[in-house]
Amino acid sequence: DIQMTQSPSSLSASVGDRVTITCRASQSISSYLNWYQQKPGKAPKLLISAASSLQSGVPSRFSGSGSGTDFTLTISSLQPEDFATYYCQQSYSTPFTFGPGTKVDIK
Amino acid sequence: QVQLVQSGSELKKPGASVKVSCKASGYTFTSYAMNWVRQAPGQGLEWMGWINTNNGNPTYAQGFTGRFVFSLDTSVSTAYLQISSLKAEDTAVYYCAREGSGSYPDYWGQGTLVTVSS
Secondary structure (H helix, E strand, C coil), X not given: CCCEEEECCEXXXXXXXXXXXXXXXXXXXXXXXXEEEECCCCCCEEEEECCCEECCCCCCCXXXXXXXXXXXXXXXXXXXXXXXXXXXXXXXXXCCCECCCEEEEEC | CCEEEECCCEEECCCCCEEEEEXXXXXXXXXXXXXXXXXXXCCCCEEEEEECCCCCCEEECCCCCCCEEEEEEHHHCEEEEEECCCXXXXXXXXXXXXXXXXXXXXXXXXXXXXXXXX
């Protein structure tokens, strides 16, 4: 199985900050990497697919990059509604494993 | 618009069974596979497996074989997750999520909380 790791596991940031979250796969997954945002008590929401493809309706302050084993999610200017937990997931091969998550909270 | 509506919360005793439903609307049900994802209290997301909605063929992740069964009723565009011989550690929110055409879960149900307690 492909293992996914994320760093940091949590971070505190202020509104307007630039935030970067890293996701690493245990083997190459090409660009089969997705990013989700989850708020407490809610279902995950797909933000980015295929490493860098922004989903319709997702603000342009979110961006994704990377290929192979190393990926990043960047929020260019953190907004109050962005405080949440972020998960990466590989869709290269089953089981489609998720990373452990990165919790972004208010500084 | 695409919607996945799941059945309500369940409280079950250890050893019992539960069946969670996921009703799809707004798209052709048999054109997209359906994923199932578990989230234990305070924990991360765990991919349980998926089911091919065209032929009903399920794929289970390790750790979700035996007591977990994915099924379909295509006549009502609904996917099901059945868990038998429930244990306390099955307590979690279970999500269904459509497998989009780009090979990623794009639309998610609202989640169903299954609580197993004596």
